[in-house]
Amino acid sequence: MTIGKDLKPAINKGGVESISIFNVEDIELVQYDKVNDTFLNLKFKPNSNIINIKSDRETDVYKEVIENMDGMLWVEHTLEFTLNGIISDVAWAIGELEKVSHSGVAAIVKTKQGLSILVGYSKKLKSESALKFKKSELNSARIMSESPSKTWILSNVDGEIAKVLVNTI
Numbered sequence: 001m002t003i004g005k006d007l008k009p010a011i012n013k014g015g016v017e018s019i020s021i022f023n024v025e026d027i028e029l030v031q032y033d034k035v036n037d038t039f040l041n042l043k044f045k046p047n048s049n050i051i052n053i054k055s056d057r058e059t060d061v062y063k064e065v066i067e068n069m070d071g072m073l074w075v076e077h078t079l080e081f082t083l084n085g086i087i088s089d090v091a092w093a094i095g096e097l098e099k100v101s102h103s104g105v106a107a108i109v110k111t112k113q114g115l116s117i118l119v120g121y122s123k124k125l126k127s128e129s130a131l132k133f134k135k136s137e138l139n140s141a142r143i144m145s146e147s148p149s150k151t152w153i154l155s156n157v158d159g160e161i162a163k164v165l166v167n168t169i
Helices: 091-100
Strands: 016-023 027-033 038-044 050-054 061-069 072-084 105-111 116-119 132-139 149-158
Touching: 016 072
Parallel strands: none
Antiparallel strands: 016 050, 016 105, 027 038, 061 072, 072 149, 105 116, 132 149
């Protein structure tokens, strides 16, 4: 078996650049491009609250695990990210996330490769595939030179892989 030029793996090209989290019910419009299997033209309702997080840790990650369960496709989506400086300027973002995470959120995960992936929304289940709060962990830090932090894990299970998002309006 030979691997064609188009199938070369992207070595040392990983990482999350930024994450934008929002209440999944704030999506007003998103179009599906069947030809390219992508989402197009994501539009938010007026006065939507979007939490933009620049990833400053190499531990932030989006994972997708696909399993075949008795002929049915199960896809687990997991978004894990850490916010530094619990008592600093990101404290408000944590409070806002705690409020909206109970109803479910979606996220735009921008990778360091330049791809934007819409997570927590699917073409079949729409907002019913929202990410839900799974776990958070507060870390006070061990020494004065370290920053306190809070790590969040949001996840869901549905039957579709996440789609690339081409345009946000």
